Amino acid sequence: MSEVARFSRRVLLGTGLAVAMAAGFGGAVLAADPVKLGVSIPAATHGFTGGIVWWANEAKKELEKAHPNLKITVKTASNAPEQANQLQDLVTVTKIDSLVIFPFESAALTQPVVQAKKKNVYVTVVDRGLTDPNAQDAYIAGDNTAFGRIPAEYIAKKYNGKANVVALRGIPTTLDNERWDAFTAVMSKHPDIKILDAKYANWNRDDAFKVTQDFLTRFKDIDVIWAADDDMAIGVLKAIDQAKRTDVKEVFGGAGSKVMVKTILDGSNPLIQADVSYSPKFIYDAIKLTAEARLKGEKLPATHIIPSSLITKENAKEFYFPDSPY
Structure with a gap:
């Protein structure tokens, strides 16, 4: 079982245990603390980032439906300065407490992320690492x-x-x-x-x-x-x-x-x-894992590398997502 699968199973088991315990106290289910999660990603300027945007919005739609106390705000940027400005807005205006960011550029986004982390925002960085790893709580990338x-x-x-x-x-x-x-x-x-x-x-x-x-x-x-x-x-x-x-x-x-x-x-x-395989779907996985962990008050492993697989005619159906733009 992969680390992602083990982590997701642990989250699901923990959720089930919480529900069961609540049921034992008169049937009142105790809701998790609300989570405001910001997602900061490059705009759909080519095929791969088009896929990133599509999967991010799929995650928002599915996760907000599954978790009423979760609010996800997705922001797309066409360049590094725009992404830095949007990140500041997410922290000061939207008042996010958690962040999943796919940096437009590593160096240019490091300091803005550092500033967000100083505001007690939990940070998951995806794919393009920052120049200062201390600016992040978790890192998720393809292999x-x-x-x-x-x-x-x-x-x-x-x-x-x-x-x-x-x-x-x-x-x-x-x-x-x-x-x-x-x-x-x-x-x-x-x-x-x-x-x-x-x-x-x-x-x-x-x-x-x-x-x-x-x-x-x-x-x-x-x-x-x-x-x-x-x-x-x-x-x-x-x-x-x-x-x-x-x-x-x-x-x-x-x-x-x-x-x-x-x-x-x-x-x-x-x-x-x-x-x-090196699917833009990893942004979906990063958002899902981060949201579910924060809803439980937990943290992700410091680093998680999503495996790449050889795609041939025998297994291609597993990697075909016709609704995705990429």
Whole structure:
């Protein structure tokens, strides 16, 4: 059982025990103290953050319905200064006592979060860590090491340790470094897998299209392209199609977008056979865990990493969320 599952089970068991104890005292159920939870996230400027916004609002809708004494306020920001201003409003105007924040930028949001914590706000930071870990009570993120390791292991196994590979990285960040280091650590064990080149494509379809055009011009024999993001993978596929290249056997993206998962389910593109999960749903999980813990007057573990999984045709249905924008 995962740590998330164990924690959720403990919360549910504790809730059930409280109800049972209250029933023993004349049937009056004792309500938990009210919780005002603020959620601060980037605006839906691209597919992944669109998913973040959608899952955050799903959490608000479902959790407020389940817990009448819970009030969730969701704020979206298009840049770091806007997010910092919204955070101040959440603390001083909305008067939140708990916060789940997906920082737009790590450094720019650290001090505003520190100020919130000084006002006795319980803080859960999601995915993009702050420069000062003391500013948070809990940290929840996807597994970036697994995000890089899983596709590398998949490629090495499927192609029997022999392939020509090019890679598209994201934006120069610690998150991207973790993924790349994990990918290359696996590939270093397979000397017949050649990484011909790797370039940043900024998790952007258009940039990925241009980078892939360059790869296809310079390298006449490519077996696998690791795009490291599903938005980038779409740009990669467009470049391959335009160049009419038939040597590329597979494109491996990342994050489990509904477009890629549906493609795997349907078998509609032979270049897309697998993916790795890194769903924006982790914001839903972070909000749910934080809200339920605070309603019980409890704290979350200091760090929780949500596992990434290999997605193939056999299990793709588990990762398909058709109503999500991502």
